[in-house]
Amino acid sequence: MQNLQSYLEGAGAGDELIGVFGSLTESVRKISLAVRTADTGKIGTTNSYGEEQVAMDVFSNTILIEELKKNSQVGLVASEELPDEEKIGGGEYALAFDPLDGSSLVDVNFSVGTIIGIYKKKTFIGVKGDDQVAALIAVYGPRTTIFLTVKKGVAQFMLNLKGEFILMKDKIQVGEGSDASSGASKYFAPGNLRACASNLAYLDLVNYWIKEQYTLRYSGGMVPDINHILLKGKGVFAYPGYKDEPNGKLRLLFECAPMSLIMEQAGGAASDGKIRILEKKLENLEQRTPIFIGSKGEVQRCSNALK
Ligand code: AHM
Ligand code: MG
Numbered sequence: 001m002q003n004l005q006s007y008l009e010g011a012g013a014g015d016e017l018i019g020v021f022g023s024l025t026e027s028v029r030k031i032s033l034a035v036r037t038a039d040t041g042k043i044g045t046t047n048s049y050g051e052e053q054v055a056m057d058v059f060s061n062t063i064l065i066e067e068l069k070k071n072s073q074v075g076l077v078a079s080e081e082l083p084d085e086e087k088i089g090g091g092e093y094a095l096a097f098d099p100l101d102g103s104s105l106v107d108v109n110f111s112v113g114t115i116i117g118i119y120k121k122k123t124f125i126g127v128k129g130d131d132q133v134a135a136l137i138a139v140y141g142p143r144t145t146i147f148l149t150v151k152k153g154v155a156q157f158m159l160n161l162k163g164e165f166i167l168m169k170d171k172i173q174v175g176e177g178s179d180a181s182s183g184a185s186k187y188f189a190p191g192n193l194r195a196c197a198s199n200l201a202y203l204d205l206v207n208y209w210i211k212e213q214y215t216l217r218y219s220g221g222m223v224p225d226i227n228h229i230l231l232k233g234k235g236v237f238a239y240p241g242y243k244d245e246p247n248g249k250l251r252l253l254f255e256c257a258p259m260s261l262i263m264e265q266a267g268g269a270a271s272d273g274k275i276r277i278l279e280k281k282l283e284n285l286e287q288r289t290p291i292f293i294g295s296k297g298e299v300q301r302c303s304n305a306l307k
Contacts, residue, residue: 002167004157011152016073017118017134020093021148023071024116024136025165027064031100031114032144032159034059040107047081049286056106057081060099060114068095078124078285080254085124085285094119098254102221111141113223117258124285129257129278137262139227147172147230149265154230169231174268176297177234186298187235189218189225192249195242202240205305222250226259229294230266236298240273240290240306247288252280256291269299273306 004025008018039055047057061081068074069088076094078085080101095118102112118134121127136148144159145168154172157165177186188209196203217228217235229235241248250256260270260277270277270293277291292302 002170004165004167007155007157007167007170008150011150011155013134013150016091016093017150019071019073020095020118021134021136023067023074024064024095025146027067028114028138028144028146029159029163030063030067031060031138032140034063035100035106035112035140049080054103054106057100057103060103064095064097064099064114064116076122076124078253080251092120094121094124096124096253096257098251101223101255105219105221110219110221111139111224111227112221113140113227114138115223115255115258117253117261124253124282127253127282128280129252129260132257132261132278135258135261137223137227137258139223141224145227147227147262149262151261151265154262154266156231172230172233172266174229174233174235174263174266174295176295186212186214186295187217187228187232188214188298189216189228189235189237189294191218191222191225191237191239192242195240195248198243199240199306201306202238202242205238205302208301208305222255222259226263226293229268230262234295236292236294236302238292238302240292240302245288246290248290250288250291252277252287252289253282253285256289256293259293260291263293267296268294269296270294271299271303273303 073091074093075091078096080098097116116136117132134150138146156169158168225237239248263270272290292299
């Protein structure tokens with residue numbers, strides 16, 4: 001069985017980037033343990049977006065930053081749980097992350113995840129998702145798994161009982177489904193259904209999926225929902241804007257850009273309804289964006305429907 005190190009060497013990642021992945025997988029091991037065992041309570045603080053933080057949001061953030069501080073290749077970090085980007089060393093790598101996406105789902109024992117975009121930049125302001133050199137997402141479910149890309153396709157690894165990441169699936173592909181004419185072969189994950197109250201085009205799109213007998217696969221966690229699309233090889237996740245929040249909820253830097261790099265590297269697509277997510281320039285760290293991500297044809301259907 002192939003391990004992470006030999007996969008990365010085979011994919012042509014240099015020693016420095018392999019070292020960065022080493023710090024990230026060490027963090028994932030520790031976060032995975034924390035998710036299984038730590039307190040799930042709220043701690044009475046809010047992040048810079050006014051959202052209540054749970055102990056594990058803060059704990060996961062601290063784990064990542066402490067691990068990355070030990071790595072001389074890393075210079076800059078930005079996190080959904082920090083008010084600003086922070087210089088933590090002299091290295092050329094810059095990492096942006098959502099340490100524990102879906103943290104409000106831990107107490108009910110749903111799957112959650114970590115999302116990380118890897119750049120070589122001195123600041124995140126002005127970057128585009130296309131500037132990422134690599135990305136990683138971790139899924140904490142019954143198993144702990146990661147997807148990663150060094151822009152040579154996408155591979156999935158599983159954390160085994162010895163603490164090693166073992167290759168489960170290489171060359172992950174997201175296509176249109178084996179039977180494009182049959183709704184039954186298709187999956188949909190319609191985020192933010194509340195938007196249907198003001199965004200009637202979204203209501204129409206959701207009705208289309210229902211009438212065409214798509215299969216609903218929505219957990220309330222972006223990471224497991226997109227994990228489903230990556231592993232089943234088809235489907236779509238949507239999180240549109242609505243009247244009060246035209247850009248929806250999800251952040252470009254911390255959530256949408258790394259997810260979109262992984263999805264495109266798997267042959268799928270990701271759009272805000274007008275342009276590729278990866279082409280969007282970051283004006284500020286908290287920037288949000290609508291997102292439609294998954295099979296190319298389904299993402300195009302969303303763009304057409306929500307014009
Ligand atoms: P978080 O970063 O505060 O955890 O929020 C992100 C999560 C995504 O995982 C998920 O797709 C979305 O929020 C669901 O939001 P909601 O249920 O509020 O529509
Ligand atoms: Mg999040």
